[in-house]
Amino acid sequence: MFPxxxxxxxxxxxxxxxxxxxxxxxxxxxxxxxxxxxxxxxxNLRHYFFDxxxxxxxxxxxxxxxxxxxxxxxxxxxxxxxxxxxxxxxLCQFYVPNWLSQSLQRIVEILSGIPSVVxxxxxxxxxxxLLATIQAPGTSLLAGVIVLTxxxxxxxxxxxxxxxxxxxxxxxxxxxxxxxxxxxIIRHIVFPSAQRGLLxxxxxxxxxxxxxxxxxxxxxxxVVQFPGNxxxxxxxxxxxxxxxxxxxxxxxxSALFLSGLILMLVVLTLILLAxxxxxxxxxx
Amino acid sequence: MASCSPQQPTxxxxxxxxxxxxxxLTITGSSTIAPLAAELAKQFEKQHPNTKxxxxxGGSSRGITDIRxxxxxxxxxxxxxxxxxSDLTSHLLAKDxxxxxxxKSNPILELSEHQIKQIYxxxxxxxxxxxxxxxxxxxxxxxxxxxxxxxxxxHFNLNNxxxxxxxxxxxxxxxxxxxxxxxxxxxxxxxxxAEYDIGLGVPIKTLALNGIPANKKALISKQFPLSRELNFxxxxxxxxxxxxxxxFSQSKTANSIIEGFGFVPTHP
Numbered sequence: 001m002f003p004x005x006x007x008x009x010x011x012x013x014x015x016x017x018x019x020x021x022x023x024x025x026x027x028x029x030x031x032x033x034x035x036x037x038x039x040x041x042x043x044n045l046r047h048y049f050f051d052x053x054x055x056x057x058x059x060x061x062x063x064x065x066x067x068x069x070x071x072x073x074x075x076x077x078x079x080x081x082x083x084x085x086x087x088x089x090x091l092c093q094f095y096v097p098n099w100l101s102q103s104l105q106r107i108v109e110i111l112s113g114i115p116s117v118v119x120x121x122x123x124x125x126x127x128x129x130l131l132a133t134i135q136a137p138g139t140s141l142l143a144g145v146i147v148l149t150x151x152x153x154x155x156x157x158x159x160x161x162x163x164x165x166x167x168x169x170x171x172x173x174x175x176x177x178x179x180x181x182x183x184x185i186i187r188h189i190v191f192p193s194a195q196r197g198l199l200x201x202x203x204x205x206x207x208x209x210x211x212x213x214x215x216x217x218x219x220x221x222x223v224v225q226f227p228g229n230x231x232x233x234x235x236x237x238x239x240x241x242x243x244x245x246x247x248x249x250x251x252x253x254s255a256l257f258l259s260g261l262i263l264m265l266v267v268l269t270l271i272l273l274a275x276x277x278x279x280x281x282x283x284x
Numbered sequence: 285m286a287s288c289s290p291q292q293p294t295x296x297x298x299x300x301x302x303x304x305x306x307x308x309l310t311i312t313g314s315s316t317i318a319p320l321a322a323e324l325a326k327q328f329e330k331q332h333p334n335t336k337x338x339x340x341x342g343g344s345s346r347g348i349t350d351i352r353x354x355x356x357x358x359x360x361x362x363x364x365x366x367x368x369x370s371d372l373t374s375h376l377l378a379k380d381x382x383x384x385x386x387x388k389s390n391p392i393l394e395l396s397e398h399q400i401k402q403i404y405x406x407x408x409x410x411x412x413x414x415x416x417x418x419x420x421x422x423x424x425x426x427x428x429x430x431x432x433x434x435x436x437x438x439h440f441n442l443n444n445x446x447x448x449x450x451x452x453x454x455x456x457x458x459x460x461x462x463x464x465x466x467x468x469x470x471x472x473x474x475x476x477x478a479e480y481d482i483g484l485g486v487p488i489k490t491l492a493l494n495g496i497p498a499n500k501k502a503l504i505s506k507q508f509p510l511s512r513e514l515n516f517x518x519x520x521x522x523x524x525x526x527x528x529x530x531x532f533s534q535s536k537t538a539n540s541i542i543e544g545f546g547f548v549p550t551h552p
Contacts, residue, residue: 052445053445054428055428055444055445056428056429057428057429057444058443058444058445060445124461124462124465125465128465128466129465129466132466136419136420136422136450136466136468137422137450137451137466137468137469138466139450139451139462217454218458221450221451221452222427222451222452222453223449223450223451223452224452233450233451233452235452242454243427243452243453243454244427244428244429244454245343246315246341246342246343246345246346246429246454247343247344247345247427247428247429247430247431248345248428248429249345249348249349249429252428252429253345
């Protein structure tokens with residue numbers, strides 16, 4: 001196949017490694033589908049959307065509030081983390097001296113390395129009591145959004161930094177030579193050309209946000225309901241699995257696999273969206 | 285989890301034991317029992333150097349599933365077996381109480397069963413109504429399937445659908461953490477966990493129930509009403525090693541270990 005045996009060897013090693021990861025993914029999907037099919041064959045689809053509540057031991061399988069909860073918390077966190085992250089990156093790239101920019105980037109890298117459970121613990125000890133002074137009990141959608149914002153913000157800074165660095169240097173130099181203000185340069189040159197990297201990176205981060213489990217479980221209160229306002233507790237699909245998996249049996253267990261399947265579908269959709277953005281902007 | 289490096293038995297030890305046990309035991313199930321089982325396993329391995337006992341957690345239902353599938357030798361279940369689980373045999377290991385906890389700064393000292401029921405039904409929603417502070421009560425409930433939840437519901441004759449919680453959590457430690465950080469919260473946890481954390485200085489306290497204090501003493505004297513069984517479960521045709529381990533866990537030596545974990549031994 002290849003003129004050198006080394007190349008052939010490398011090729012087959014690589015292809016088998018890739019094969020293993022693909023097979024693992026397929027197995028996971030297959031397992032999710034087969035375990036959830038137990039409940040899908042017994043409980044009609046409309047029950048997950050129109051039952052009175054989520055009480056599997058009493059045959060109530062309302063999943064909708066958790067889908068909504070997962071989406072709300074992700075959208076809320078993205079809403080805060082995207083501007084924070086992008087503005088931090090702009091500051092690093094264009095406004096502060098090099099040494100400060102370097103140290104800011106180091107700090108962001110360290111932040112992104114902190115395990116999310118640590119953020120969760122910080123949320124329980126600091127954010128939740130603080131919010132409780134506004135409206136009890138403090139464990140709420142807002143607490144989740146705040147903690148999640150801190151978890152994904154460093155990732156967005158790193159992505160934005162990367163996207164800004166990839167902007168054609170020639171364009172920047174020309175713009176500076178023309179005497180454009182920094183604002184105009186950022187607004188009219190940097191942003192349009194960094195857009196593609198920013199968007200796909202942000203969508204991938206939102207996948208991470210929706211999949212975050214432990215920190216969210218610790219601060220959200222986990223009551224299965226549609227929140228009346230941001231101070232009310234919610235439960236996400238991920239918390240649902242983590243909370244109940246250890247003790248679930250039969251249909252209950254299968255319902256949790258269904259939660260996982262729904263989550264996987266949402267994340268897959270996000271990844272496909274990210275790919276589309278990348279492709280569509282590449283061709284234009 | 286509780287694996288010791290297997291040692292060669294000395295000739296002396298061999299002579300003292302009528303039968304030499306060897307082999308491997310796998311124990312899975314309830315996270316409440318797991319730390320205790322791991323300690324029991326350690327002592328058992330010391331007595332029988334040719335054995336290895338592997339303890340894994342995953343909840344009571346995993347304990348049952350694994351035994352049914354034959355992937356474990358002993359299951360740990362922190363409740364009574366249900367009627368649809370009659371294919372299994374349970375071996376009572378210890379008893380654990382469930383106690384109501386509040387923040388240390390809460391002036392309330394005891395609640396009647398009726399009051400607790402009213403709180404969990406949201407009919408009493410302010411501490412003021414119980415002569416406490418004028419603050420809304422934060423009701424903490426356990427997630428579906430947890431055995432403390434089942435014990436609680438059964439004792440108070442409630443359905444989980446009736447309860448209107450402010451927060452739902454998973455394990456005991458999480459409840460303790462939340463109550464310690466929220467002066468207006470109420471929760472229920474294993475007495476063992478509560479006493480352990482109070483010993484560490486965590487700002488929570490247990491409430492007396494119907495005038496009976498929630499502590500080990502009341503549990504031993506069988507006065508405290510809210511308690512549950514901690515069981516080892518097996519299927520039929522169990523090995524000599526399994527029998528030996530279960531006998532060991534119900535022996536006098538085991539009792540002091542059980543008490544060390546805040547549970548109450550049932551085989552004096």
